[in-house]
Amino acid sequence: MEAPRVEQVPELMLTTPFRVRKNRRETVDTRTLELVPAGESKMPAWRPGQFMMLYVFGRGEIPISICGDPEESSVLFHTVRAVGPLSTAICDAKAGSSIGVRGPFGSAWPAEFYEGHDVVLVAGGIGLAPLRPALYRIMSNRRRYARVSLLIGSRTPDILLYPREMAAWRKRDIDIRLTVDAAAPRWKDSVGPVTVLIPRVELEPSRTVAFIVGPEIMMRFVVQALAQRGIPLSRLFVSMERNMKCAAGFCGHCQLGPAFICKDGPVFPYSQLEPWLAIRNL
Amino acid sequence: MQKDIESLLAEHPFFRDFAPDYRALIAGCGKNTHFDSGQLLARTGDSANLFFAIRHGRASIEIHSPERGPLIVQTVDGGEIVGWSWLFPPYRWTFDVRAMEEVRAISFDGECLRGKCDRDPVMGYDFMKRFARVFMQRLENTRLQLLDLYGSPAR
Amino acid sequence: MTKVAGSDCVHFLLNALQKRGYTCIGPTIRDAAIVYDEIRSEQDLPIGYTDEQDGGTYRLKKRSDQARFGYTVGPQSWKQYLFPPSTLLMTARRTSDGFEAASPIDNVRPHAFIGVRPCDLNAIAIQDRTFLKGTYIDRTYQKRREAAFIVVVNCGQAGRTCFCVSMESGPMARSGYDLALTEILESGRHEFLVETGSERGEEVAAELPFRSATEEDGHAAQRMVDRAVHQMGRTMDTSGIKELLYRNMEHPRWDNVAARCLSCANCTMVCPTCFCSSVEEVTDLTDDHTERWRRWDSCFTADHSYIHGGSVRPTTLSRYRQWMTHKLATWIDQFQTSGCVGCGRCITWCPVAIDITEEVRVIRETDGAKRH
Numbered sequence: 179m180e181a182p183r184v185e186q187v188p189e190l191m192l193t194t195p196f197r198v199r200k201n202r203r204e205t206v207d208t209r210t211l212e213l214v215p216a217g218e219s220k221m222p223a224w225r226p227g228q229f230m231m232l233y234v235f236g237r238g239e240i241p242i243s244i245c246g247d248p249e250e251s252s253v254l255f256h257t258v259r260a261v262g263p264l265s266t267a268i269c270d271a272k273a274g275s276s277i278g279v280r281g282p283f284g285s286a287w288p289a290e291f292y293e294g295h296d297v298v299l300v301a302g303g304i305g306l307a308p309l310r311p312a313l314y315r316i317m318s319n320r321r322r323y324a325r326v327s328l329l330i331g332s333r334t335p336d337i338l339l340y341p342r343e344m345a346a347w348r349k350r351d352i353d354i355r356l357t358v359d360a361a362a363p364r365w366k367d368s369v370g371p372v373t374v375l376i377p378r379v380e381l382e383p384s385r386t387v388a389f390i391v392g393p394e395i396m397m398r399f400v401v402q403a404l405a406q407r408g409i410p411l412s413r414l415f416v417s418m419e420r421n422m423k424c425a426a427g428f429c430g431h432c433q434l435g436p437a438f439i440c441k442d443g444p445v446f447p448y449s450q451l452e453p454w455l456a457i458r459n460l
Numbered sequence: 461m462q463k464d465i466e467s468l469l470a471e472h473p474f475f476r477d478f479a480p481d482y483r484a485l486i487a488g489c490g491k492n493t494h495f496d497s498g499q500l501l502a503r504t505g506d507s508a509n510l511f512f513a514i515r516h517g518r519a520s521i522e523i524h525s526p527e528r529g530p531l532i533v534q535t536v537d538g539g540e541i542v543g544w545s546w547l548f549p550p551y552r553w554t555f556d557v558r559a560m561e562e563v564r565a566i567s568f569d570g571e572c573l574r575g576k577c578d579r580d581p582v583m584g585y586d587f588m589k590r591f592a593r594v595f596m597q598r599l600e601n602t603r604l605q606l607l608d609l610y611g612s613p614a615r
Numbered sequence: 616m617t618k619v620a621g622s623d624c625v626h627f628l629l630n631a632l633q634k635r636g637y638t639c640i641g642p643t644i645r646d647a648a649i650v651y652d653e654i655r656s657e658q659d660l661p662i663g664y665t666d667e668q669d670g671g672t673y674r675l676k677k678r679s680d681q682a683r684f685g686y687t688v689g690p691q692s693w694k695q696y697l698f699p700p701s702t703l704l705m706t707a708r709r710t711s712d713g714f715e716a717a718s719p720i721d722n723v724r725p726h727a728f729i730g731v732r733p734c735d736l737n738a739i740a741i742q743d744r745t746f747l748k749g750t751y752i753d754r755t756y757q758k759r760r761e762a763a764f765i766v767v768v769n770c771g772q773a774g775r776t777c778f779c780v781s782m783e784s785g786p787m788a789r790s791g792y793d794l795a796l797t798e799i800l801e802s803g804r805h806e807f808l809v810e811t812g813s814e815r816g817e818e819v820a821a822e823l824p825f826r827s828a829t830e831e832d833g834h835a836a837q838r839m840v841d842r843a844v845h846q847m848g849r850t851m852d853t854s855g856i857k858e859l860l861y862r863n864m865e866h867p868r869w870d871n872v873a874a875r876c877l878s879c880a881n882c883t884m885v886c887p888t889c890f891c892s893s894v895e896e897v898t899d900l901t902d903d904h905t906e907r908w909r910r911w912d913s914c915f916t917a918d919h920s921y922i923h924g925g926s927v928r929p930t931t932l933s934r935y936r937q938w939m940t941h942k943l944a945t946w947i948d949q950f951q952t953s954g955c956v957g958c959g960r961c962i963t964w965c966p967v968a969i970d971i972t973e974e975v976r977v978i979r980e981t982d983g984a985k986r987h
Contacts, residue, residue: 189718190751190752190753190754191704191705191718191894191907191909192704192705192716192717192718193705193707193716193907194716195713195714195715195716197712197713207612216712216713217713217715235707235709235714235905236707236896236898236902236905237896238894238895238896239894261612261923261924274712275713276712276713276714278707278714278716302609302610303609303610304610331610332610333608333610333611337610357535359605359608359610360531360532360533360605361531361532362528362529362530362531362532363520363522363530363532363558363560365532366518366560366561367535368518368535368537369520369521369532369533369534369535370534370535370601370605371601371604371605373601373604374601378537392609392610393609393610395604395607395609396604396609399600399604419922419923420920420922420927421918421919421920421921421922421927423892423893423894423912424892424894424909426750426751427749427750427751428745428746428749428751428753428890428892429891429892429893429894429909429912430890430891430892430912430914431891431893431912431919431920433937433941433945435945436945436948436949438949441749441750441751453861457864457865458933459927459928459929459930459932459933460864460927460928460933460937
C-alpha cells in the first residue's frame with residue numbers, strides 16, 4: 179500500500195494551480211470544493227484514502243483528504259472544515275478563484291483486498307469525507323462484497339454530510355445507520371455515540387473488514403466495540419491525522435512512533451498503531 | 461398470561477441468560493404493553509414504578525428545555541431496557557420516554573420487583589449486576605456524547 | 616592507491632581540488648569555535664589547536680605541535696551544506712486569473728568537504744537513507760550530495776564527549792569517501808597517510824606529489840586511530856536498545872531529564888542526523904510574489920506537533936522523549952540503522968549538560984520502572 183515513487187509525482191514540493199469550479203456549502207463551517215486543473219495543469223491519479231496538500235497563495239498548505247468518486251477523472255472534490263486561518267481561507271474561496279494542489283500523498287483504503295467480505299464503514303463528523311471515495315469504489319463493485327454498512331455519527335442532524343446522497347446509496351444496497359449526540363423529536367434515528375450502532379450490524383466477524391474515520395477518541399472506542407464483536411485489529415483500518423508540512427516523509431512532523439502518517443498512512447491497520455496509541459503524548 | 465410473559469422474556473437479550481426460575485419469578489411483575497408512535501411511555505416527574513424491556517420499536521429519552529423544546533439525549537431500541545428511577549426513592553421519572561414509532565414492551569411493576577429482590581437476595585444480586593452493566597455502558601456512551609467530539613476544536 | 620604526504624598535505628590537496636573547480640569547505644576558527652567554512656589555503660585550518668569538550672563545555676586550546684586536524688568536531692556538521700538551513704523550494708506569482716508556480720533553478724556549486732570525521736561520514740550515510748532511499752527522493756539533497764567530494768580525516772584523538780566506538784561509526788572510516796587522510800604525529804614525525812576510496816579520489820591522488828605508502832606507514836596510521844579508540848570519553852551500550860526504550864516509555868527517568876531540559880533545541884541543531892524541517896511561505900510587500908522555503912525545524916518546538924487547537928506533545932517530557940527515542944530506537948524501524956553516530960555534540964552543546972549516554976545507562980539499570 180505504498181504511495182507512488184517520485185518518478186510519478188512530477189515535482190515533489192511544487193504546487194499546481196487549480197480553479198474552484200464550485201464551492202458548495204455543506205454546513206455552517208464546512209464546504210465542498212470542486213477543483214479543476216487551471217491552464218496546463220494535469221489531473222493527478224489518486225486512490226481512495228489519499229490526500230492533497232491544498233494551497234492558499236502566499237499563505238501555506240494544509241492536508242485535506244480527497245472525497246470524490248474515483249471514477250470522476252476531471253474534477254477533484256475536497257470537503258473542508260474551517261478550523262484555522264488556512265482552512266477558513268479555503269472555505270471562503272469563491273468559484274473562479276485559484277487553489278493550489280500538491281499530491282496525492284499517502285496510503286489507500288485496501289477495499290480490493292477484501293472482496294467477499296462484509297464491510298463496515300464508520301464515520302464520525304467530517305470523517306465521512308475521506309471514506310466517501312472508498313464507498314463509491316465499493317458501490318461500483320457492489321457484487322464483489324457481501325454486506326456493506328455505513329455507520330455515521332454526527333453532532334446534530336442538521337450538520338450531517340451529504341444527506342441528499344444517502345437515498346441513492348441505500349439503493350445500491352448499502353445499509354446506512356445514523357446517530358447524533360442530541361436531536362429534537364423530529365429525528366427518527368438513534369441518539370448516542372456511533373458505538374451504539376455497532377452491536378446492531380449483521381456481520382460475520384471472521385470475514386469482516388472495517389474502515390473507520392473520526393476524532394481519535396471516537397476511533398478508539400469504535401475499534402473496541404468492533405473488536406468485541408470478534409473482528410481482529412488487523413482488519414480494522416483507521417485514517418490518522420498529525421501536523422504535516424511536506425507530506426512526503428522528510429519534515430518529520432507527522433511521526434507517531436516509527437510511522438510517518440503522511441507516507442506510511444494515513445490509512446493504517448489498527449494493529450500496527452495500537453502499541454503507540456497507548457502511550458500518552460507520543 | 462404469565463407464561464406468555466415468561467417466554468417473551470426468554471427472547472429478550474436482557475433476560476435471555478437469566479436463570480429460568482428467576483425469569484418465572486420476575487414475569488409475575490410484568491405485563492405486555494403497546495405504544496403508538498409519539499406516545500409517552502413515561503413522563504418527567506410522574507411516579508416511577510415501572511421499568512420497560514423494549515421488545516420492538518425505538519423509544520427516545522428526552523429532556524424538555526424552555527427555550528429549545530424537547531431534546532432527545534438517547535434512544536433505546538428493541539432488545540434494550542429503559543428506566544432506573546424505580547430502584548430508589550423518591551421513585552420519580554427524571555426524563556420523558558417517548559415512542560418514536562410503534563413500540564411493544566414489557567413493563568414491570570417496580571414495587572413488585574423490589575419486593576422479589578428483597579425476598580430473594582441471590583436473585584436480586586444477579587438482577588442488579590445485569591442492570592449495572594447496562595448503565596455502565598450508558599454512562600460510557602454519555603461521556604462520549606459529553607465530549608462533543610465532532611464540535612469545533614478549541615482555537 | 617595509498618600515498619604518504621608531508622605535513623603540508625592539505626596545501627597540495629586544496630590546489631588540486633580548486634583546480635578542478637571545487638569550493639573547499641573545511642574546519643576553521645571563528646567565534647572561539649572550530650566551524651566549517653570556505654577555506655582557500657592550508658593556513659585557514661586551525662593549525663596547532665585542539666578542543667576541550669565535556670557536558671555543556673567547549674573551549675579551544677593551543678597545542679604544542681602544528682597538527683592540522685588535532686581536534687574533534689565543532690558545533691556544525693556537514694548537513695549545513697547537504698541539507699542547508701534554508702532552501703528555496705518554489706516561487707509563485709499572481710496572474711490575472713490565478714497564480715503560476717515554478718521550481719527554482721537550483722545551481723549547486725561542487726563542494727569538497729575537507730576533514731569529514733568518520734562519525735560525520737556515517738551521519739551523511741544516515742541522512743542519505745532519509746533523503747534518497749525512502750518513498751520519495753529529495754532532489755535538493757540529491758544534487759548537493761552528488762556534487763560533494765569527500766575528504767575524510769580519520770581521528771588520532773577523541774574528546775570527552777566522543778563515543779563513536781560504541782555506535783560503530785569511527786574513529787576510522789572504511790568506505791564512502793573519495794579520499795581519507797590520517798595525520799601521523801609521533802616522535803618528531805608529521806605526515807599524512809592518504810587513501811583513495813573512489814574513482815574521483817584516485818584521479819586526484821594520482822597527481823599529488825606524494826610518495827607511495829609502505830606497510831609501516833599503515834601501522835603508524837593504525838596507531839593513531841588506536842589512540843583515539845582508547846580515549847573515547849563516553850560509551851553507550853546499544854545491545855537491544857530499541858526494545859529497551861520501547862518498553863520504558865513511561866519510565867520515571869523521563870521526568871528527571873524533563874526537569875533539566877530547557878527545550879532549547881540546541882541538540883537538534885548540532886546533531887548531524889536530525890532532519891526535521893518546516894515549510895514556510897514568504898510573500899513580498901505587494902503580496903503578488905511568494906516563495907516557499909524549507910527551513911530547519913526541531914521537535915523541541917512547542918508547535919511542532921500542533922493539530923486542531925493543541926499540540927500532541929505539549930510538555931518538555933514528551934518532546935525530550937520523542938527526540939531521544941527517535942534518535943536511538945524508532946529510527947532503527949524507519950531506516951534500519953541507529954540515528955546516532957556518537958559524535959557527542961548534543962552533550963557538549965547542551966546548556967545543562969544532559970548526556971544521552973547517561974540517560975540510556977540509567978534507564979537500562981532501572982529497566983521496567985514506572986512513573987506515577
